[in-house]
Amino acid sequence: ETKPRTPVLWLHGLECTCCSESFIRSAHPLTKDVVLSMLSLDYDDTLMAAAGHQAEAILDEIRKKYKGNYILAVEGNPPLNEDGMFAIQGGRPFVEKLRETAADCKAIISWGSCASWGCVQAAKPNPTRATPVHKVITDKPIVKVPGCPPIAEVMTAVVTYMLTFDKLPELDRMGRPKMFYGQRIHDKCYRRPHFDAGQFAEAWDDEGSRKGYCLYKMGCKGPTTYNACSTVRWNEGVSWPVQSGHGCIGCSEDGFWDKGSFYDRV
Numbered sequence: 001e002t003k004p005r006t007p008v009l010w011l012h013g014l015e016c017t018c019c020s021e022s023f024i025r026s027a028h029p030l031t032k033d034v035v036l037s038m039l040s041l042d043y044d045d046t047l048m049a050a051a052g053h054q055a056e057a058i059l060d061e062i063r064k065k066y067k068g069n070y071i072l073a074v075e076g077n078p079p080l081n082e083d084g085m086f087a088i089q090g091g092r093p094f095v096e097k098l099r100e101t102a103a104d105c106k107a108i109i110s111w112g113s114c115a116s117w118g119c120v121q122a123a124k125p126n127p128t129r130a131t132p133v134h135k136v137i138t139d140k141p142i143v144k145v146p147g148c149p150p151i152a153e154v155m156t157a158v159v160t161y162m163l164t165f166d167k168l169p170e171l172d173r174m175g176r177p178k179m180f181y182g183q184r185i186h187d188k189c190y191r192r193p194h195f196d197a198g199q200f201a202e203a204w205d206d207e208g209s210r211k212g213y214c215l216y217k218m219g220c221k222g223p224t225t226y227n228a229c230s231t232v233r234w235n236e237g238v239s240w241p242v243q244s245g246h247g248c249i250g251c252s253e254d255g256f257w258d259k260g261s262f263y264d265r266v
């Protein structure tokens with residue numbers, strides 16, 4: 001209880017801010033407990049009260065005061081084309097701010113598919129050259145928490161783990177925490193018995209759809225997607241894409257935005 005809270009600096013590059021929207025809805029642990037009691041969220045340009053020069057001064061102050069001891073969380077990614085001109089913050093390219101803030105951090109969390117893989121703004125032909133964080137910062141430990149957005153409880157759990165044990169969780173070969181990305185959606189999907197029995201929905205409004213049959217033939221990417229949706233689920237465990245009747249589009253996988261239509265049938 002007397003231990004000083006670890007400072008976290010949360011930057012936003014090219015993104016839609018729904019990773020933040022997801023994060024603030026965590027129920028276990030509650031986001032307010034994470035933000036107010038567990039860590040010290042000293043900079044987050046969407047959640048902080050300060051703005052403009054005042055906000056940038058805080059970033060500078062924390063970076064210098066806690067050199068080597070703060071966690072850098074990144075939502076979104078830097079666009080590299082035209083010297084980074086497609087994302088300007090405080091009058092300079094975001095990529096500069098990212099490099100400067102990363103230089104003295106302890107570790108980086110890449111929130112969501114934007115920071116982890118590039119996501120929709122990197123879709124071919126990627127006019128801004130949106131580039132995932134690990135391709136720009138190569139000398140720091142990085143934990144990727146992909147998903148568009150990632151599940152709220154997965155986000156807070158990763159932070160909780162890092163603060164509690166003062167180390168990164170065990171990662172897979174892609175840099176994702178094994179505890180949440182170790183299995184495919186398909187492995188724990190409650191519709192799996194229908195898949196195994198060869199019972200598939202063939203149209204969104206057919207009899208199979210109404211009976212809750214497997215959505216594989218409707219384009220479900222669950223068999224090739226590593227994420228915790230079929231176990232942790234969304235909105236405090238209430239539901240998740242497949243349960244709502246829509247196949248998984250593979251939003252946590254690298255390149256999902258360019259891998260053909262979300263609705264490609266088998």
Ligand code: SF4
Pocket residue numbers: 015016017018019020075076111112113114115119120147148149150
């Ligand atoms: Fe938005 Fe998806 Fe990027 Fe998160 S990963 S900021 S939800 S586009």
Ligand code: SF4
Pocket residue numbers: 185186189190191192193195213214215216220221222223242247248
């Ligand atoms: Fe697998 Fe998708 Fe079918 Fe579930 S709905 S069993 S994830 S193919």
Ligand code: F3S
Pocket residue numbers: 147148185225227229230240241242247248249250251252
């Ligand atoms: Fe994304 Fe598929 Fe989960 S679309 S939210 S990984 S079920």
